[in-house]
Amino acid sequence: MRHASADLFRAAWDDTDGLILPYVTMMLVVIVGVSVLALDGARYMSLQTQLQNGADALALAGAAELDRLPDAQTRAVRAIENLLANPTLFGGEAARTVQVSRIDFYSRLPPSDAQPLSDGLLARDGTDARFVAVTVRPVALNTILPASFFGGSNVVSAGASAVAGFDQVVCQATPIFVCNPYEAPGMSYEQASGALQTAAGDPAMQRRLLRWHQYGNSDEPYRAGDYGFLDTPLVGNSSAALIDALAYTSPPACLVQNGVTFSPGALSAAREGLNVRFDIYEGSMSSRSDDPNYQPSPNVRKGYVASARGGEGNACSGQRGPDWPIGAPPNQATGLPLDREWPDLEGRMGSGEWNFSTYWQVNHGADGRAPPTINGGPASNSNLPSRYAVYRYEIEQGYVADRSPGGESGAPACYSGRVLSDVPDRRVLYVALINCQSLALRGGAQLHVPVAAFGKLFLTLPLQQAQTDIYAELVALVKPHDGTDFDMVQLYR
Secondary structure (H helix, E strand, O other): OOOHHHHHHHHHHHHOHHHHHOHHHHHHHHHHHHHHHHOOOHHHHHHHHHHHHHHHHHHHHHOOOOOOOOHHHHHHHHHHHOOOEOOOOOOOOOOOOOOEEEEEEEEEEEOOOOOHHHHHHOOOOHHHHOEEEEEEEEEEOOOOHHHHHHHOOOEEEEEEEEEEEOOOOOEEEOOOOOOOOOOOOOOOOHHHHHHHHHHHOOHHHHOOEEEEEEEEOOOOOOOEEEEEOOOEOOEOOOHHHHHHHHHOOOOEEEEEOOOOOOEEOOOOHHHHHHHHHHHOOOHHOOOOOOHHHHOOOOOOOOOOOOOOOOOOOOOHHHOOOOOOOOOOOOOOOOOOOOOOOOOOOOOEEEEOOOOOOHHHHHHHHOOOOOEEOOOEEEEEEEEEEOOHHHHHHHHOOOOOOOOOOOOOOOOOOOOOOOOOOOOOOOOOOEEEEEOOOOOOEEOOOOOOOOOOEEEEEEOOOOOOOOOOEEEEEEEOOOOOOOOOOOOOEOOOO
């Protein structure tokens, strides 16, 4: 009996079947635990990535509105809040959506990404807000691994933030700056930008003729309506280069809203470059009348008496008829008239009241052309359009070739090439508008001057001999849909 028991024990000891089972059991626990931990890690990383993508998108949406106008911050917040909700794939059902917890605006970021964002400079208002920081609410994630069994938490949370910035860049711009014509003495920078934004959206203000005065006294502060020239890398500040850039179809200049550089000194021959747009080739431009890079506008009606090329009163060399811009009968030719009154003490801005009826009768009356429709009715002296609207209407309706009693039409006669297109519009200047008074600017070279906005301004008349004042209407502010605008919206953090 004792021998049998020993044999049984020996047989059991020698039997190795199932020996690995305990090890497998223990390893399965470890493998399942590591697998669940890896799954939780993947879910957490995915949640973190989705939250960061959401924060990036929100910051970029807000930054795209930071055009330095007073309501920029309001529009940025609205853009962020109105962005489509993006639910994450993971997270608790009640808090899956990417939601904003904080929005901050900065005029300057810390010089190094290693520094906290709090070292940056918060924006005072929309006019100096260049960056927006968006922080999203943390989203909770319930783990699959029962971490509480090991003394941990079964819930982890992920969050994200992003910083994006904006700079407006306008290329093929005329290297001209104009001191904000709507800025009154004593206005703050924000108030001046607000006055500019209001004027750009008011048809009554848009038709008020502006008279820009070329700044030439380096001892005096700049005033509203003063203009000068910009020093850009590809143009420079030589007189010849500036005149060429004023005449060129696509000037090699890109202007950045964050800062432009003033070119010191006056340019008495500015008219030589600007008048090319009106089919006038004189001075340094006299040899450019066959060059497509210096083509005029397709509508150059300006009230000049027509005559043989090279003769007295020749439009090609800048000669004009008597009583210009409204000529006298019988051989009458009429350009777009000046405003009747100039209530501004310095004569820099007109009242917006101008003689449309005479202009239309002289240039289109013989052909019986219908005037443009304004405010639901035909344009007249009591229902005035802007001069730019009339100019565009003549082009779009095919009225450019109509002749006045003096023989003038709006079609170019001095340019010997073919007017290829109306893009860009040759009588519209893209210029930098500067709040000169609130910035307390004086003459001489000015570096890194902030641009309140870029404006599109319509040249109503060419410059006379020895004239440097420019007459123009504000058409609009440059916006992202304009062909020359290249906004830089990018992530910084």
